[in-house]
Amino acid sequence: MKNKIILLEHGSGGLAGQELISRLFLTHLGNPVLSALEDSAIIETSTGRLAFSTDSYTVDPIFFPGGDIGLLAVHGTINDIAMRGAYPICLSLGVILEEGLLISDLENIVLSIKEASEKAGVPVVTGDTKVVPKGKGDKIFINTSGIGIVPDGVNISVKEARPGDIIMLSGTIADHGVAILTRRAGISIQGDLKSDTMALHRLVQLLVETLPEAVHTLRDPTRGGIATAFNEIAKTAGVGMDIDESKIPIRPEVEAACELLGLDPLYLASEGKFLALIAPEYAAQALDMIRLQPEGRDAAIVGRVTKDPASRVVLKTAVGGARLVESLSGEPLPRIC
Amino acid sequence: MRHLYEFRDRGLTISLATELDRIVDRPIRFMEVCGTHTMAIFRHGLRSMLPEDLHLISGPGCPVCVTPTGHIDAFIRVACMPGVTVATFGDLVRVPGTNGSLARAGSQGARIEVVYSPIDALNLAEQRPKDLVVFPAIGFEATIPGVAATILEARRRKIQNFAVFSAHKLMPPALEALMSQSGLEIQGLLCPGHVSTIIGANAYRFLSMRYHLPCVIAGFEPADIIHALILLTRQVRYGRAEVENAYPRAAGWEGNARAQGLMQEVFEPVDAEWRGMGIIPGSGLAIQPEFSEFDITKRLDIEIPQVQGPEGCRCGEILIGQCMPSDCHLFATVCTPLDPIGPCMVSTEGACAAYYRYGRSFSS
Numbered sequence: 001m002k003n004k005i006i007l008l009e010h011g012s013g014g015l016a017g018q019e020l021i022s023r024l025f026l027t028h029l030g031n032p033v034l035s036a037l038e039d040s041a042i043i044e045t046s047t048g049r050l051a052f053s054t055d056s057y058t059v060d061p062i063f064f065p066g067g068d069i070g071l072l073a074v075h076g077t078i079n080d081i082a083m084r085g086a087y088p089i090c091l092s093l094g095v096i097l098e099e100g101l102l103i104s105d106l107e108n109i110v111l112s113i114k115e116a117s118e119k120a121g122v123p124v125v126t127g128d129t130k131v132v133p134k135g136k137g138d139k140i141f142i143n144t145s146g147i148g149i150v151p152d153g154v155n156i157s158v159k160e161a162r163p164g165d166i167i168m169l170s171g172t173i174a175d176h177g178v179a180i181l182t183r184r185a186g187i188s189i190q191g192d193l194k195s196d197t198m199a200l201h202r203l204v205q206l207l208v209e210t211l212p213e214a215v216h217t218l219r220d221p222t223r224g225g226i227a228t229a230f231n232e233i234a235k236t237a238g239v240g241m242d243i244d245e246s247k248i249p250i251r252p253e254v255e256a257a258c259e260l261l262g263l264d265p266l267y268l269a270s271e272g273k274f275l276a277l278i279a280p281e282y283a284a285q286a287l288d289m290i291r292l293q294p295e296g297r298d299a300a301i302v303g304r305v306t307k308d309p310a311s312r313v314v315l316k317t318a319v320g321g322a323r324l325v326e327s328l329s330g331e332p333l334p335r336i337c
Numbered sequence: 338m339r340h341l342y343e344f345r346d347r348g349l350t351i352s353l354a355t356e357l358d359r360i361v362d363r364p365i366r367f368m369e370v371c372g373t374h375t376m377a378i379f380r381h382g383l384r385s386m387l388p389e390d391l392h393l394i395s396g397p398g399c400p401v402c403v404t405p406t407g408h409i410d411a412f413i414r415v416a417c418m419p420g421v422t423v424a425t426f427g428d429l430v431r432v433p434g435t436n437g438s439l440a441r442a443g444s445q446g447a448r449i450e451v452v453y454s455p456i457d458a459l460n461l462a463e464q465r466p467k468d469l470v471v472f473p474a475i476g477f478e479a480t481i482p483g484v485a486a487t488i489l490e491a492r493r494r495k496i497q498n499f500a501v502f503s504a505h506k507l508m509p510p511a512l513e514a515l516m517s518q519s520g521l522e523i524q525g526l527l528c529p530g531h532v533s534t535i536i537g538a539n540a541y542r543f544l545s546m547r548y549h550l551p552c553v554i555a556g557f558e559p560a561d562i563i564h565a566l567i568l569l570t571r572q573v574r575y576g577r578a579e580v581e582n583a584y585p586r587a588a589g590w591e592g593n594a595r596a597q598g599l600m601q602e603v604f605e606p607v608d609a610e611w612r613g614m615g616i617i618p619g620s621g622l623a624i625q626p627e628f629s630e631f632d633i634t635k636r637l638d639i640e641i642p643q644v645q646g647p648e649g650c651r652c653g654e655i656l657i658g659q660c661m662p663s664d665c666h667l668f669a670t671v672c673t674p675l676d677p678i679g680p681c682m683v684s685t686e687g688a689c690a691a692y693y694r695y696g697r698s699f700s701s
Contacts, residue, residue, distance in 0.1 A: 007444050009431075015675045185453045246347070261453065262685065264380070319350040319559040321382025323695045329674035 011058075013223025013269075014328030037236070038158060039083035039219065042150055051086030051148040053077055058141050062109070065179045066194030070112035072271060073142040075199045076222070078120055082201040083218040083274065085156035085208045086148030091117065093127040093144055098137035109140065120199040122146070148201075154208055160216040161237035165305040166283035168276045170203065170290055171196070171298040172249045173226055177268025178257045185261060191253030198272025203295040207276075210289060214282030220274050224328040227266040229275055230313045231327040238310050243303035243325065246318040266315075267328045277305060344558030345381075353563040354386040360570050361388040366522060367569055368658055370512070371529030372399030372686025373557055379695035381559045391566065394658040395688035397511050397611065398529050400476040401428045402656055402680045402687050405612045407642045408504045409434035409680075412473045413442050415502060415633060422448040422468045424458035428684045429473060433677060435644055455487040455501075462491075462499035471633050473502045479531035481505050481622065482596035485603035488624070488631050500633040503624055506609060508532050509540050510620035514611075516548045521658055525551040525569035527562070530584045535600075537592025538582045549578040556584040603628055612646060612680070613653025652679035655688050662692040669693055 009016040026035050033041045040053030055076045062069045074091065081088040093113065097106065117124055175196035182193055200220070207215055217237075221229040226248070234241050250265055258265045272295065278286050283301060290296035313325040343349075369375055375395045378384060387393070397403050413434050416423040423439060430439045430449060443449035448468070452458050455472050462470035474484045484501060491499045508529065515521060528541055533554045541552040551572035555565035565583040572579060582588060600622070609621020624632040633639060646653060650672070651665040662668045662681070672678040674690055681687035 005441075005444055007440055009440070019675065186457065187453070315382065317380075317382035319345055319347050319381050319383075320354070320386060321559075322385045323379060323382035326694045 012328060014228060016329070018327070036157070036159070037232075039080040040086065040146075040148070042084055042086075048152070049150040051081045051084045051088075051150050052145070053080040054143065054145040055080060056141060056143040058138070059180065060138060061180075061183060062105070062139055064183050064195055066175075067197040068109055068112050069140060069142055070109035071116045071197050072195075073144045074113055074116035074120065074122070075197050075271060077144040077146040078122055078199045078201050079220045079272075079274070081146050081148035082204040083156070083220055084148075084150060085154040085204060085215065085218065086150040087205055088120070088122045088146050088148040088201050090125040091122055091144050091146045093124045094142065095127075095129050096137055096141040097129065097131045098139050099131060099134040101139050106140065116199070120201065122199075122201075151208060153212055156208075156215055156218050158217055158219065158233050158236045161233050161239050161277050161305055162216060163239055163305050163307040164280050165216055165277040166280050166301055167241065167243065167303040167305060168278055168283070168287060168290070168299060168301050169226070169249060169273060170200070170276070170296045171270075171273045172251050172254065173221065173270055173273065174250060174254050174258065174265035174268035176271040177225065178254045178263075178265070181261060181263065181268070182257050187257070187260065191256075193253055193257060196270055196272035198295060200272065200274055200295055203290065203293050204274070206293065207286060207289065211282050211286055214278050214286050215276055216279060217277035218274050220270070222269045222271060225265070225267040225269060226275060227264075227313070227325045228327045230325060233277070234313050235311045240306035240309045240311070241303060241313040242306050243313060243315045245315050247300055247302045249298045249300045266325060344556065344560040346560065350386075350559045350563060353560055353567065357391070357563055357567050357570065358388045360567065360574060361391050362574070364390045364392070365524050365570060365573055366392045366394060367525045367527055367566065368394050368396045368523045369527040370396035370398040370508070371527075371532070372402065372684065372688070373531065374527055374529070374555065374562065375399070375688055375691050376686055377557045377559070378562060379691045382695075383559055383562060384696065386563075387566070391570070393527075394523065394661070395655065395691075396658060397515065397614065397656045398477070398508070398532075399656070399681065399684050399686040399688070400480070400506070401432055401684035402652060403506060403511075403611045403613070404432070404475050404504050404680065405610045405643075406434055406646050407610065407644045409438075410436075410644060411639055411641045412502060413437065413439055415471055415637065415639060416442045416447040416449060418637070420467070420469055422450060422461065422465065422470045423473060424450045424452045424461050424470050425473050426453075426475070427451045428686070429475065431677065432680045432683045433647065455484045456490065459487050459491055459494075459496060459499050462496050463494070466498060469498050469500065471500050471502055473504065475504045475506075477506055477508050477529070477532050478535040478600070479529075481604065482535060482593075482599045485599040488603050488628055489599070491631055492628070497630070500631050500636055501624060502633045502639075503604065503622055504609075505604065505622040506611065507606065507620050507622065508536065509543070510617050511611060511614065512541075512544060514614055514617045514620070515657055516544060516550065518657070523550070523658065524573050525553070527565055527569065528552050528554040530554060530556045530561070530588060533582075533584065533588035533592070535593050535596045538580050538588060538590045540592065541580045545578045545580050551578050552580045554580075554582045554584045554588050556587065610643065611656075613656040647678045650679035652681045652689070655681055662689040665689070
């Protein structure tokens with residue numbers, strides 16, 4: 001690594017972070033489960049398979065249109081577990097508080113966590129609190145870990161992607177990223193720009209139970225957006241991807257905000273959407289089913305997995321051209337989750 | 338947003354591309370001056386729709402890219418001064434200077450804030466009265482009036498802890514310098530739409546008259562760009578050299594008199610160094626003495642060194658159409674968006690970033 005010190009871009013969810021993880025963490029800690037770099041780890045036990053995942057949240061601002069850091073912390077970990085087809089059963093909650101944080105703000109965050117965990121049916125079963133001196137943190141950082149149960153016969157993994165699979169998005173892209181960035185930029189745009197933070201485990205459960213053989217791969221396109229998620233899958237599975245830009249669902253106000261700020265929505269985070277690779281024979285049925293659920297109203301088929309070009313993502317642009325899509329690299333995006 | 342969809346219409350764009358394909362009957366090279374054009378062409382995948390004989394080369398229209406290393410070094414030096422906060426456009430943050438970048442300085446304690454407009458920098462100064470907030474002002478005529486208006490606003494609001502580091506550049510002197518050098522074989526210029534809204538289409542007449550160079554002002558949507566390429570190709574085919582305006586919904590012939598007035602009120606032309614082109618007479622802007630309290634170079638007595646760019650980096654040649662990103666040995670090997678060596682790989686408007694991100698072959 002050329003850098004001697006950690007830069008903000010190491011945390012942006014793009015190539016710099018991937019390099020840090022592989023050259024440092026995987027070099028020293030790597031094992032077959034960790035090195036797979038899936039959204040959650042699957043652990044074999046004598047009584048069945050468990051999914052285990054952890055995630056930390058540092059979003060600024062801590063309250064944003066459509067949610068707050070507490071909602072994000074519950075939904076994010078639930079979704080990481082669901083991305084292996086597992087059903088989450090419990091969460092841990094660790095908070096690092098900066099001296100000076102208003103207790104009323106903390107209470108509002110705890111109430112959000114309560115609401116999100118009750119609504120999802122996934123309780124917080126263990127926790128920890130630490131306080132750091134003023135200036136040594138930023139109001140509140142949260143870590144959540146979660147455990148889920150993987151149903152028998154379910155084997156959803158980035159490695160399962162195969163040519164011919166249909167690529168589906170469960171809804172509109174970039175809502176969370178745009179809500180945070182416009183709030184930080186102080187830009188108010190007509191319309192309802194808010195985070196899409198939402199738990200997806202019920203939608204995944206329905207999909208997995210009804211069509212057990214349909215889903216090969218699931219990924220939630222958080223930091224780095226769908227562009228980075230597509231690339232991660234293409235590179236890990238050694239497949240190509242053919243994406244149709246005009247089919248990608250995006251809300252008009254989100255598109256307008258991206259135009260204004262010069263941002264590419266393909267790189268902006270969603271916090272309540274998944275992308276699914278589905279066996280072609282089940283695609284129509286899966287899409288109909290997802291669209292009937294509130295979490296998947298705007299779901300759409302956006303492309304297909306190909307054999308060539310291996311490890312590359314090709315976008316057919318809305319105006320009829322074609323180009324490559326690369327992973328996020330080094331954009332100075334602020335802390336968004 | 339209505340225009341956005343009109344000019345991104347698939348049927349319209351494909352028909353225009355078909356017409357362009359029909360009329361390109363010989364090898365043609367055009368330069369797209371503006372970095373936003375470079376990016377739009379790639380982002381919409383237009384290269385895959387253009388005739389094989391039509392070659393587009395990028396020009397000196399990426400503000401970050403043309404800012405020489407000496408200026409970047411000076412921005413970093415100011416950022417490291419005690420009590421200073423640098424409020425900057427995001428594009429500048431990762432541009433490497435001789436030693437590190439603003440991002441690196443930020444990771445070591447310098448205060449760097451990313452803003453989306455100069456007025457945000459002024460507001461930041463108002464919120465942080467104990468800091469001196471410095472706005473490194475890069476960019477062409479399209480961004481300069483906004484900075485001028487911000488300086489006037491700072492005076493009106495009596496905000497004293499705000500200053501501008503002017504590294505602004507003017508487009509016509511640079512185009513003149515570009516055309517007067519030998520070896521640049523282009524048959525037409527895709528003129529920058531945003532800059533043209535301010536300076537007006539007439540500002541390019543000297544190019545068509547003196548250098549017999551077809552010039553067409555283009556908007557930034559796919560249909561805009563291909564339409565402008567059609568107009569340029571027709572001029573080439575019929576041996577004409579004129580200025581045509583293919584972006585009349587935004588740019589007029591005279592430009593924006595009020596914006597021009599603001600620029601003249603606050604700034605004055607000076608000689609300026611461009612990466613790749615050296616010093617071009619009258620191609621930069623300094624803050625008028627009347628507003629020197631907002632001029633960081635006067636306020637802190639900053640000298641801007643003339644330093645060499647990074648070794649092996651060919652950004653300078655790329656900016657003047659002398660070589661393509663892929664001709665640079667550093668491109669996509671040591672110089673990547675992750676570890677950029679030259680500014681063209683950093684900026685979202687930079688040719689190298691665009692070629693790296695979108696332009697490499699589809700095959701693996």
